[in-house]
Amino acid sequence: MELFIGAVSKYNALEKIPVKVSSEHDLYHSERHMLDKIGDHPALNVTDFAKALGVTKGAVSQVVKKLEGKGVVRRYKSGTNEKEVFLELTETGRGIYLDHKKTNDKTLEPLLDELKKYPDDKVQFLIAMFKWIDGFLNQSGKRMKEHL
Amino acid sequence: MELFIGAVSKYNALEKIPVKVSSEHDLYHSERHMLDKIGDHPALNVTDFAKALGVTKGAVSQVVKKLEGKGVVRRYKSGTNEKEVFLELTETGRGIYLDHKKTNDKTLEPLLDELKKYPDDKVQFLIAMFKWIDGFLNQSGKRMKEHL
DNA sequence: CTTCTTGGTTTAGTAGCTATACCATAAATC
């Protein structure tokens, strides 16, 4: 468990580092996160993004405003509905998104190589344990919320 | 990897929830973190705690001030050295620390039970992989810092 | 047509940092 917590905090530290996207602008952690989510799930409205990210819609609104200011995201409304706001990446934004995905895959390559060294049943076990931990944390979260 | 990231964000969400320590005071995430570290490593000075936690000494100073205000931590100076400030838990603080440890062990019990179901070599593999990930993230962190 | 609900934005306030300036004490140098 100490190892897990250590890994989490190191991962968090890595996530925090801002990424330069042009000579003018950096993308901060939450902004990059948002951009990637928009890239993954095009055509969701603000409220749905808020749910997907686990934050309030106000938070999404704020981050999107910044991303729009940096020219990587665009809001738009569907013809029929004048209320809901949908989000999509601009050309620039799409480039950054794809770049993120690529560098992400590249950094994860060593992990895949390492895993290839081990027999399949062990790797399956690892995945099963991660799933178990995921479900475990879900349950803990629910229990904590009930206790408030 | 998706599973890992999901687990991380759920773990972070759990960590964020403030803990009531009395009718008057809550302990926020950073404060609880600090309190636990002081409990684990008594008699370190502020600078060493900053290193141990991976934050600046200013940050430690701020959190400690709050913890002192809530009556769970005390600063003191060793007789000989008038410069360094050491940290220790008060009676109340020690109680909270031990309570954290106990509830922590209790929440982790299901995980231990789950692990007991599997043969030793698989558990060892799990630990090895976590160590590998830890080292991997360490390296990535260093490389990122160099690139700035 | 009026009321209620839903989607979005804005604002004020907060935690949790960092960086910087600053002060005091200890260590090193002359």
Add this chain to the structure above:
DNA sequence: GATTTATGGTATAGCTACTAAACCAAGAAG
């Protein structure tokens, strides 16, 4: 021993990344 340098700690200003609440507008329901 006096002066300079290094070290330990604090205080302040500023930032990200949120939340909660007030608010506004558009749809849906009555």
